[in-house]
Amino acid sequence: MSGEGRESTPLRFADFTPGAHLGEARVVLDPERFARWRALFPTAAQAQEAPPGLLMALFMNGFAEAFAPHPDGNIHAGQTLAFTGRSLRAGEGARVSVTCREKEIKRGRNRVRFEARMCNDAGDEIMSGEMLVIWAV
């Protein structure tokens, strides 16, 4: 389930195995993303490092690309986060790796809990967290 070489059929709830590593993806804080962030949040005009929200956006981008394709209609239901290192500067990259932590059907909904870690290009962890996703199919 690597982010490289996507298949056309969306992953299904049945495809996930708790404990399984799902893949990883590299993300880069390119200047265009930083410019868009500053357009969205002008308070970041002078920021030299990605503010927490931009780092989170990169984290979510890596999460989505680490294993794919995701079906349309997934719902992000819960999240834990730990900011564990220095944020990224423009031009720097990081890798996001994702593991399926658990899955269950609750009140008729497919709930999958993922664990993700983001490490900078030196291999140092800068962010981690768990996402609870209501998987659509």
Added chain:
Amino acid sequence: MQWPANLIEAQLRASPEAIRLYAEITRDFNPLHLDADFAAKTPFGRPIAHGTLSLAVLWEAIAATFGPDARPATAEMRFLAPIVEGALISATGTRAGADDPLAATMRYDFTVTDEAGTQALAGSVEITRGGADAGP
């Protein structure tokens, strides 16, 4: 330095342009956020903002309260309801415990709502203030 009882409220209009910008940043082009025809067929009825766009407004509230050097250390949250396109997102928070001016970090309970007062997001965040050397 005291820890204030409340975070300064931050706001963002979830305009189609804002949602589009956030989609381009995250590269999350789920039609639930961007395609009115697709969204009309969902229980939401219209496009909704990415959940983490709402969360980004909380980070703005933290920066407004403590300055740009403050950082969240840890956070946990539940996404309770969608923010529909066009809504005004507001984020604020309340100190979870007694003030301790010597504490390096402090926990705040937070909510993110739309202008109708519907809670879109709720949780708690541990904040570290100061420069980069004060990080987790």
